Every structure is written in structure tokens, then in C-alpha cells.
Amino acid sequence: MTRTFQERAAHARWASRRREQKRLGVWKPFVPAAPVREHLERVREAGMPVRATAVRLGLPYTAFEYLVWGDQNNPPGELVRTETAELILGYWPTLADFPDGSRIDPTGTRRRVHALETLGFSQKFIADRLGIQNSNFARSMVVDRVTARVARGVAAQYDLLWNKRPEDFGVKQWVADRTRRMAARQGWAPPLAWDDDTIDDPTAVPQMDAPVPGFTEGDDVVARFLLGESVVLDRAAQREVISHLMEWSNETPEEIGARLGMTGPAVGQTWVRMNREARAAGRPVPWRRVYIPRNEINQNDMRSAA
Template sequence: MSVRTPAQKRANAHMQARRRRLQALGQWQQPFVNAQPVRDHVNRMRAAGMPIRALEERLGLSAHHLDHLLFGSNGLPPGEKFEKEPAELILAFWPTLNDLPGPSRIDAAGTQRRVQALETRGFPRAAMARQLGFGKTYFQKAVASKKVTARVARAVRDLYGMWWNADPCKHGVPAWVADRTRRAADRQGFYGPLAWDDDTIDDPTAVPQTDALAPAAADGENLAARWLMGESVILSRAERNEVLQHLFEWTTDTTAQIAARLEMSPDAAERQWHRLQQKAAADGRRLWRRAWAYRDKDLTKNEMGAAA
């Protein structure tokens, strides 16, 4: 029997209490909606690796709630109508990697990109397998397949989060092995961590940032400056980078605050800042956080002078 989370129990209790109140007032009518969009959405989630029973458990639905919607029952075809409240709940949900049961098989694109990115850093697959507790042969076959289990995908994701900017030699990889791995990754055209945004790395249709086409921007000039002044404009990729660089370089905002302003994840913002710093260094320039504020205490006169 599936165990509901406290949040799911509260949501279900709220729904049942609302139904009883409306029934007592004689105002309750079971609302139904067109079942096809709901059925299509469920089938897309199934194709992405989310089993029906896991979906019911995750959303707090009763067991076999979706059977008639998908398959029909008692000799009848799949239903043409579906209850409104569960339909809204289902249509508003898309599973993350953490929602998927371990054995679920999903597209391996994100896992392969993370493994290849770590190879550009100098981490061989044998070191990754050893760190994750997988056999080398098993790991090699798993990441070479078109589909990978959610268990492996989560393990690689977490390892990537730890190692994306780490030194392989500090994790037991001999220097000559790290160098050989980096050269092999370069020959195969692999992209490093800075080429991928965390928000899109698992999307099979995503491309590395070095190959991405810039979106069309709104008419006019100085869009980055206008955005910083609060004007609603559409920024191109270059202008988004200009805004991000300005916020990191000249404001005291935290990485999380900057990411929130640009509607991106903190990790993605941090990596883009690293990209800009690397590009500046290649051009013989230096980027750093010029503005800084001590948030936990007042500056003394000497500290203010040092900060200046």
C-alpha cells in the first residue's frame, strides 16, 4: 500500500471537506472535463519513464484511479470525461528525476552529457564508477545506452554536482590519467560543464551554449541597460550575459538573488559567471566581484578603507 506524504494528506482532506460543505448546501455537482488532454499528458509522462502507479502515489490519487482513463474497464473503452480536480492536478504536474522510481528507464542524454563533461575535466569513467559503487563494465554499458535507469541518472547527477569544477588529482586520479582523459574527450568533441545549463542539460533537444542560436531581441538599443532600469524588454543571449556580468561584478546580490532575477537556477548562474571570467581571462582581462558588503556586521573605518 502506498504511503501518502503529509502534504498529500492535507490536500486530500481539504478537497474532501470542500466537497462535504458543498453537498450540505446542495451546491455540489461533480464537474467533469474532456479526458483526452489528461490522457495525452499521462501518456507523455509514461513515455518519459513515470509508471502509472508511481504517478498515482505521487499525486495522492487512489490506486487504479487512472485505469479507466487510459484503458477503459468492464468492456468499455477509455472514458471521454474525467473528474475536474484530479485532471487539474495531473495537468499541472511533470515528474522530476527525483519523482521517478529507481528502475524507471529514461532518456540517457543528460547522463551522457554529465559523464562527458566530467571527462573533459579529467575524470575517467573508471573513477566515476568507483566513486558511485558501480562495476566498471556495468557503468560503461549503462551510460552508453539510449535509456538509463533513474537510479543511475540520479547517481551521475549528484556526482556531477560534486565534481564539475573539482581537480581529478585530488580525488585519486593520477595526473597522467587525467591528462589522457582530457585529451581523449577533446578528440571526441565532448563539451565541458560550462557549456550546459542545469535547467536544460537533461533535455534531449538542448544544444551546448557554444552552438545555441541567440533569440530575437526586442527593437531598440541598450536593452541590457534598459532591463537593469526595470523596463520590460526581451534580452538576447549576449545581453543576458551582459546583465548577469553586471549583477555579479557591480552589485552585492547573492548568487541566488541574481539567479532569481534572471529566472535561472543558482548553479546555472554561477557557471555562466565562470564562463564570463574564463572568456575575460582569455582576452587578457580580469573579472571579479568589485562590490562587496559585509552582511553580518557594520564595517569599521579600517575595513571600509580595505574594501575600497
């Protein structure tokens, strides 16, 4: 079989790595299969079929059959190739990976629905947007598992509606008000209380000091806020304020949080996340500047500096 240039280059890199590891006496072409099999079983329990995992990782399904069940009346293998083990152990399915019919943990789906309800979007409204009968959708909010198709549909609606007004989508005022009151009684967290990176994690907790998104008309909302005008910021504007004050002011995270209705740790976490996003996107990474107010420098300090 003729190999492509990329395949030949990959094989050359692997052969070079193998030679170097042999020279150093650390070459291990195989590792125990049990930890890999246990991890793969946890992936299966999360709702990701073995065949779908093989496709996602670009590995032959026969390798998984041998690893999980064995083949030709032989028990599961005791050893697995190191490269295969590293690939499997480093994988955990995202919401986009699951086949539509997979039944997965409903935590993130419920949190997104409840967060939208704090804004006034009812479950019936969300169900109608998804093309699902309301009674069926209501049941999916209380069962132990939800289909990946429903979870992805809810996630898409959440991304669209998290900072919108229900009334702008045809929801009657009294329906939105009733939904908000119900959500408040239940103590559900609003969208700004959840981190997009951890909302699906059952162990994550909401940042409950985060305000429900408000809606302010006009342009230059961030500049008006920094100049002292009483305006309400959405999540993007809030992040812009944090970025500006952390980079260009002497205010501590606690002082910035007091202005935004957040805690100091929440401000610090947002700052770290923005730096990580900038680095990943190849943008200049903002950095924390430290200023010494002029009135804090006395005459002796000035003489020493001179």
C-alpha cells in the first residue's frame, strides 16, 4: 500500500522517537491494558458508545474489541500499545461528540433551562423552539438521563437567549414575570452565575453573586459605566470592564467586584480566563500593571530615586 507524504513523515517521527527511547533504555511499546479498559468503561457509562469513540479517535474498531471484549474466544488483552493507551486515556467526550440517541448526564441541560427560566423563558417556550412536545420536554428535566440531541438543542438555545428579553421573542409579560418568580422561589442560578467551561460538570457550583443580565439601551455602555453613569452591563460588557480596570487601574479584584456586584475571586477568575482565551487565540495577553500614586512618594524617596 502506498503511503502518503504525511503518513511517511509520521512514521519517520515515530521511528526516530523509538530509536531515541531505546538508546535511553526507556522504550515501552506496550503498557497494561486494565487502566485503559477502565477509562473506556467510564466513557461508555457517560453515554459514548465504543464504536463512536473509535471513530472520534480515528482508531480501528477491532482494536477496541480486542481491548474491551477480546476476540476469537480469547479474553480481553492484557497489554495495549502505548500510543493507543495515551490517546484513549487523554480523551473525554464533549457534548458535540455524542451520537444523537446517546443518553447522557442531564446536569448541564437542566442548568441551562433553569438559567433561562430566571430570565423569564418558560419550559414550554424552550420546548416549542426545539420542536418537542412540552410534556415530553418536562419529563426530560426530571429523568436520570437526557438524549444528546435534546442536550445540544438546549445548549444552542441557551447560547442564543442567555442575555435576551423574553418579551422580544413574543413571550407575554405576565408569563415571563410568572416564570421569573417561580425560578426565584426555586433558587435557580442565572446565566451569569455559570462558567461556560464548567456548566456541564456536576461538581461545579454557581457564582451566585452574579446578577441577572439587565438590558440597557444606547451605545458605549462600558465607557458610560466607567465614567460613573448608572447602566446595566451584559456579560460581554462586564468582562470588558474587568479587563480595563485590572490592566489600567490600581483597584483590587475586591474593589472591582464591589462596583460590578461580584466577589473578588469571581473577578480574578474572569481575568485569568480572559488571559487564557487571548493566549489560545494568539492575541496579545493583557497584563496587570502596578501604579504608585504620586502623593505616596515623599521627598526622601524622590531624592533616593534621583
